């Protein structure tokens with residue numbers, strides 16, 4: 083089977099090559115087939131076949147190579163500047179001359195390899211013409227980060243940036259480690275990040291040094307990237323930061339990090355410049371026992387002399403700067419909602435199979451602060467459907483979840499875990515709950531959630547409260563956001579805690595007891611559950627972002643087979659509500675209607 087399908091691919095390859103060859107012979111150029119040594123010039127590209135085209139161009143000729151891999155015609159051919167070195171001189175030219183003509187998402191018609199090749203040749207020619215008259219230099223600026231990276235030495239230590247992407251020159255602190263450097267707005271911000279990222283093997287001291295941010299009116303093209311200290315000083319002058327650099331260029335300076343910044347169509351981009359001061363100027367004069375500036379006693383050289391000596395002795399190297407700030411991570415810098423989410427706090431009461439995954443989703447979506455509360459340790463039995471894994475067995479679910487999330491999103495504002503019941507947290511640290519923008523109850527326990535429902539009134543908690551739970555086998559699930567003075571949880575439940583509306587009904591008892599202990603559990607799998615987690619997370623965000631402002635219930639009705647295979651069916655009240663949507667797999671939104679006779683609502 084394998085050999086037969088290989089043979090089909092080989093035939094497809096050969097016939098595509100023949101088709102391209104025939105097409106190329108019709109063009110206004112000379113065609114020859116590339117020899118193996120000529121193909122070998124393109125190292126690590128895997129090109130199997132190629133043609134050299136010599137094209138009349140202006141006064142002379144232009145050489146293109148047309149190159150294909152074994153995956154041709156499913157992968158498009160590549161066109162290369164065969165004899166011209168234009169890497170970082172023209173945009174879209176790689177180091178070996180191969181042109182980037184198609185974006186990575188582009189699709190091609192593999193049934194017409196000849197036409198695809200001719201059309202790419204057209205594009206290549208167009209690129210050459212525009213590059214020759216300098217019409218496309220803006221492309222360099224638009225993809226600044228890519229081209230800057232090409233100029234950085236392979237071994238450079240990357241810089242991760244927590245800077246806010248605004249456009250003001252300023253002094254910025256940075257921390258430098260063995261594997262990466264970190265820059266941010268304040269030493270507190272860097273400290274917070276490093277404390278969160280405990281799994282990053284951060285070695286070295288927590289010493290912070292001074293750097294400088296240089297926003298430029300226009301990002302440079304590769305030919306104008308700084309090559310020496312003089313070029314860096316020119317950048318500093320361009321960004322009106324001369325006054326700042328004077329406070330950095332002091333006697334004894336070893337070096338610093340300068341970060342160039344500028345706008346691109348996809349947000350602010352950064353490039354790093356590591357500046358080093360010549361060794362003989364580095365040490366304070368008194369430590370060297372002599373003057374570092376010729377003709378002056380130690381420490382007595384006039385400021386201007388020190389400044390000009392440092393300026394003329396600077397050497398530089400370039401390094402990549404990757405944005406690691408929350409606005410970039412959670413919305414690529416272009417989602418205005420992330421700002422609101424970053425400043426929001428959600429408490430999750432119950433960090434089990436629903437709560438733990440909810441915490442992950444909300445943190446991933448950009449919620450800046452989470453208060454995680456659960457009195458239980460993680461057990462082996464939990465691992466199959468919990469967001470934490472076996473390395474957390476035996477530890478507090480809430481605390482380990484907070485630690486894991488801090489490591490995953492070290493730029494977040496704050497994830498705190500409390501190994502307590504929610505009642506314990508409410509009595510010992512009530513402000514932790516009262517200052518939240520949203521409380522989520524995911525304990526899966528009626529008694530606990532009924533007392534939370536009562537607490538809301540007595541504590542006068544004025545933010546929405548979201549309850550979520552799964553029906554048996556996670557065949558259906560509920561997320562209910564209840565706003566103050568707009569009904570309560572009890573309104574939709576019997577005094578014994580049975581929901582007035584269930585999606586499924588079961589002929590047998592569905593809650594199981596674990597052998598040898600008094601813990602009961604709902605039998606359901608992680609995949610069925612994921613729909614309910616998403617349902618709750620989506621409603622939580624809608625509450626935070628103001629698109630849901632009154633008490634609302636969202637119900638996930640799972641695939642019918644899941645209920646049926648486990649001995650369940652749709653309940654009569656559900657069927658009368660949704661009609662003939664027998665197959666399931668949909669969400670239904672309903673208003674959460676206050677019950678006039680609700681004892682809890684009329685209480686007090």
Ligand SMILES: [Zn+2]
Pocket residue numbers: 569570571572573574676677680681682683
């Ligand atoms: Zn009520």
